[in-house]
Amino acid sequence: MKNLVVFILFFGVYTALFGQTRTISSSGNWDATGTWTGGNIADVLSEDVAMNNSTSVTVQSGFNYTVGNYTTNNTNTITIDNGGQLNLGDASNSRDFNSNNNTVINVDGILIIWGDLVVNNNLVLNVTGTLIIKGNIDMNNGGSLTISGNMDVDGDFIGGNNTSLDVDGTLNIDGNVSVGNNSTATGTGSITVGGSCSDGSSANFCGQGPFLPVELGHFSATFDQEKVRLNWSTLSELDFDHFEIERSVDNLEEWKLLGSVWSKANGYSTFRIDYEYIDESPLLGYNYYRLKAVDFNGSYEYFGPVLANYEGEARQLIIYPNPSIDRTKLNFRTNFTPGEFDVITLLDHMGLSMGKAVVNYNVGTVFSYSEMKPGVYFLKYSGSFNKVVRVIVQ
Numbered sequence: 001m002k003n004l005v006v007f008i009l010f011f012g013v014y015t016a017l018f019g020q021t022r023t024i025s026s027s028g029n030w031d032a033t034g035t036w037t038g039g040n041i042a043d044v045l046s047e048d049v050a051m052n053n054s055t056s057v058t059v060q061s062g063f064n065y066t067v068g069n070y071t072t073n074n075t076n077t078i079t080i081d082n083g084g085q086l087n088l089g090d091a092s093n094s095r096d097f098n099s100n101n102n103t104v105i106n107v108d109g110i111l112i113i114w115g116d117l118v119v120n121n122n123l124v125l126n127v128t129g130t131l132i133i134k135g136n137i138d139m140n141n142g143g144s145l146t147i148s149g150n151m152d153v154d155g156d157f158i159g160g161n162n163t164s165l166d167v168d169g170t171l172n173i174d175g176n177v178s179v180g181n182n183s184t185a186t187g188t189g190s191i192t193v194g195g196s197c198s199d200g201s202s203a204n205f206c207g208q209g210p211f212l213p214v215e216l217g218h219f220s221a222t223f224d225q226e227k228v229r230l231n232w233s234t235l236s237e238l239d240f241d242h243f244e245i246e247r248s249v250d251n252l253e254e255w256k257l258l259g260s261v262w263s264k265a266n267g268y269s270t271f272r273i274d275y276e277y278i279d280e281s282p283l284l285g286y287n288y289y290r291l292k293a294v295d296f297n298g299s300y301e302y303f304g305p306v307l308a309n310y311e312g313e314a315r316q317l318i319i320y321p322n323p324s325i326d327r328t329k330l331n332f333r334t335n336f337t338p339g340e341f342d343v344i345t346l347l348d349h350m351g352l353s354m355g356k357a358v359v360n361y362n363v364g365t366v367f368s369y370s371e372m373k374p375g376v377y378f379l380k381y382s383g384s385f386n387k388v389v390r391v392i393v394q
Contacts, residue, residue, distance in 0.1 A: 071098040218231075
C-alpha cells in the first residue's frame with residue numbers, strides 16, 4: 001500500500017510540473033464540456049491544448065482563460081469574441097502557439113502569446129481586437145502568414161525560404177526581421193521594424209509591400225528666439241521619399257501641414273542622417289508636432305508627437321516684410337488660432353478699404369484690389385482679436 005501511495009503522489013507532482021494536454025475534439029464554445037475529449041476543459045497554465053482536424057472553438061465574451069502551449073492540426077479555427085481573452089502562458093511562464101495546416105485565428109477580444117508564434121504552414125490572423133506576441137514569430141520554409149488588423153510582436157520575425165507575409169493592417173515588430181530566399185511581403189497595410197531587416201541573397205522581402213520607409217533615431221522640439229526648431233534623425237532609410245511636418249494645437253484632434261523635407265539620401269541609407277525644420281510662427285500655448293514619413297510608393301508612417309509650449313507675448317498680429325516692396329499684397333501671421341469669423345482688412349491712409357481676407361489659419365495674405373502706391377497703409381484685424389498695424393509700402 002505504501003508503494004501505491006508513493007506512486008500516486010509522484011504522479012500528481014509530475015502532472016503539476018510538466019502539465020498535460022487537453023484536446024478539442026468537437027466544434028463549439030471553449031466553456032462547453034462537449035467541445036473537449038472526456039469533458040476536460042483546459043483552463044489552467046499547466047494544461048496544453050491540441051485540436052483535432054476540422055474543428056473550431058470560440059472563447060465567448062466574459063470568459064478569460066490562461067493555458068499552456070497551443071497546437072493546431074489541419075483546418076482549425078479559433079475565435080475570441082469581443083470581451084473574451086485567451087492567454088498562452090503568463091509574464092513568468094512563456095508558452096508557444098504552434099500553427100500547422102490552414103489555421104484561422106479571429107481576434108475580436110484579446111489574445112496574448114507569452115512565448116513564440118510558430119507557423120509551420122498557412123496561418124490567417126483576423127484582428128479587430130488586441131493580439132500581442134511577447135516572443136518571436138518563427139516561420140518554417142514555405143510558411144504563409146496573412147494579417148488583417150493590428151498586431152504587436154515584442155521579439156523578432158524569423159522566416160525560412162519562401163516565406164510569404166501579407167499585411168492589410170499594421171504589424172509592429174520591436175526586434176529584427178530575418179527571412180530566407182524567395183520570400184515576399186505584400187499587402188496594403190504597414191510594417192514597422194525596431195531593429196534590422198535582412199532577406200537572404202535574393203534581397204526581395206524588406207523592400208516590398210507594406211514595409212515602411214525609415215528607422216527614426218530621435219525627434220525633438222525646442223524654442224529658438226520665439227521660433228520652434230524641430231530636429232530629428234534617421235538611422236536607416238529604405239525607398240524613402242520625404243517627410244511632411246504637421247502641427248496641432250487642439251489636443252491632437254486636427255493636424256495641419258506646415259511643410260515638407262526631402263530625403264537627403266535619395267531614398268536609401270544605412271547610416272545616421274540629421275534633419276531640421278523651423279516653425280517660424282508657433283501659436284500661443286501647446287504646439288504639438290509630428291512627422292509623416294512617406295515612401296516612394298505612397299506608404300507612410302507617423303512619428304511623434306513632440307510638444308513645445310509657447311509662453312510668448314500676448315496675442316500678436318505680424319506683417320512681413322514691413323516695409324514692403326510688393327504693391328499688390330501683404331503677408332500676415334498671428335501667434336494664435338483665429339476665430340470662426342475673424343477678418344483682416346487692408347486700409348489706405350484715409351481709412352478706405354482696399355482688400356479683405358477671411359482668416360482661416362494663422363498665416364495668410366491680403367490682396368489689394370488695385371496696385372498700392374508708395375506710402376502708409378493699415379491692416380485691421382477684427383473678430384476674436386482687434387488690432388490695427390501700420391504698414392509702409394515702398
